[in-house]
Amino acid sequence: MRVFNFAAGPAALPTEVLEQARDELLDWNHGGMSVMEISHRGKAFMRAAAEAEADLRELLAVPAGYKVLFMQGGASAQFALVPMNLSAPDATVDYINTGHWSGKAIHEAARYCRVHVAADCGPAYTAVPTQAQLSFSGRAAYVHYTPNETIGGVEFSYVPDAGDAPLVADMSSNILSRPIDVARFGLIYAGAQKNIGPAGLCIVLVREDLIGSARADTPRVFDYAAVAAEDSMLNTPPTFAWYMAGLVFKWLKARGGLAGIAEHNRGKAARLYAAIDSSGFYRNEVATEARSRMNVTFHLARPELNEEFLRRAEDAGLKNLKGHRIAGGLRASIYNAMPAEGITALVEFMREFERAHA
Numbered sequence: 478m479r480v481f482n483f484a485a486g487p488a489a490l491p492t493e494v495l496e497q498a499r500d501e502l503l504d505w506n507h508g509g510m511s512v513m514e515i516s517h518r519g520k521a522f523m524r525a526a527a528e529a530e531a532d533l534r535e536l537l538a539v540p541a542g543y544k545v546l547f548m549q550g551g552a553s554a555q556f557a558l559v560p561m562n563l564s565a566p567d568a569t570v571d572y573i574n575t576g577h578w579s580g581k582a583i584h585e586a587a588r589y590c591r592v593h594v595a596a597d598c599g600p601a602y603t604a605v606p607t608q609a610q611l612s613f614s615g616r617a618a619y620v621h622y623t624p625n626e627t628i629g630g631v632e633f634s635y636v637p638d639a640g641d642a643p644l645v646a647d648m649s650s651n652i653l654s655r656p657i658d659v660a661r662f663g664l665i666y667a668g669a670q671k672n673i674g675p676a677g678l679c680i681v682l683v684r685e686d687l688i689g690s691a692r693a694d695t696p697r698v699f700d701y702a703a704v705a706a707e708d709s710m711l712n713t714p715p716t717f718a719w720y721m722a723g724l725v726f727k728w729l730k731a732r733g734g735l736a737g738i739a740e741h742n743r744g745k746a747a748r749l750y751a752a753i754d755s756s757g758f759y760r761n762e763v764a765t766e767a768r769s770r771m772n773v774t775f776h777l778a779r780p781e782l783n784e785e786f787l788r789r790a791e792d793a794g795l796k797n798l799k800g801h802r803i804a805g806g807l808r809a810s811i812y813n814a815m816p817a818e819g820i821t822a823l824v825e826f827m828r829e830f831e832r833a834h835a
């Protein structure tokens with residue numbers, strides 16, 4: 478039986494996609510073999526790979542002049558690859574710090590260049606800065622931010638204006654959750670394991686004029702220009718993850734693309750926050766305008782009940798609601814694949830639990 482899986486990542490995939498993958502597992506594309514067992518350079522896989530890229534471009538309405546790369550190493554590798562590809566060792570780079578993942582990105586970038594922090598929302602990290610609160614260095618090779626902080630449940634509702642500097646975004650936990658204007662960004666990267674597909678794949682969208690000047694010691698498999706020149710097949714790519722991402726893109730297209738899924742996501746998050754706000758038993762600490770539509774963090778007024786809440790939720794088929802170990806409390810990650818019924822079940826469970834303990 479499928480449960481409602483509220484994990485932050487690797488996260489739930491659409492059931493329809495898993496069913497299709499199951500049906501095709503032993504005999505993909507009438508070849509009598511699994512997609513995992515064939516050459517990435519064969520015609521069949523190359524066609525599927527190109528189709529996945531075309532569907533992703535269509536979903537995000539990627540304008541001309543951008544490369545789409547299918548890379549490995551996760552979003553964490555990009556924390557280093559962005560400075561290695563886009564900055565010189567004596568360069569200054571600007572970072573907006575809104576929580577755990579921006580902090581990690583800053584820490585890694587500081588190994589490669591000078592980091593100027595344009596805004597820091599610590600120590601609480603329960604809000605995002607306004608545009609007026611951003612204090613740029615004025616000489617940055619790029620400006621980096623994290624549109625959605627997966628652990629804190631904090632999401633930007635606007636795209637910062639970085640002036641002349643290219644804007645770089647770690648969209649790992651909210652890519653494909655709503656339409657975006659790609660032209661506002663110099664580079665977008667996202668680990669796949671939330672809204673794209675299985676872990677092992679990292680998508681990078683990069684403006685063509687920004688590539689080609691990676692540092693000399695950048696490994697070739699991590700040089701955006703080299704990867705782009707080989708259509709992300711410079712070495713063996715994670716073929717199964719790429720195939721699964723392609724199925725997820727088709728699933729999204731069939732659901733009205735990003736406008737359709739955005740409406741669905743807005744409704745899901747609104748219902749969950751309303752349930753939290755209407756009760757004195759649950760509490761969300763994030764500034765209203767910065768509440769994430771993907772990761773809803775909440776606390777019990779009586780934290781000693783956390784373990785019981787989690788145990789009973791598990792029994793009710795509501796899995797992985799524990800907050801991140803560094804944040805504590807509870808968290809419901811409700812990415813694209815979480816159906817509306819999952820929110821209904823969670824809200825009903827929360828009301829029931831409150832009635833039993835208030």
Ligand SMILES: Cc1ncc(COP(=O)(O)O)c(C=O)c1O
Binds near residue numbers: 553578623649
């Ligand atoms: C916003 C964000 N950035 C980066 C990462 C790190 O991703 P990876 O494990 O793919 O390196 C995560 C992981 O959850 C994340 O949520």
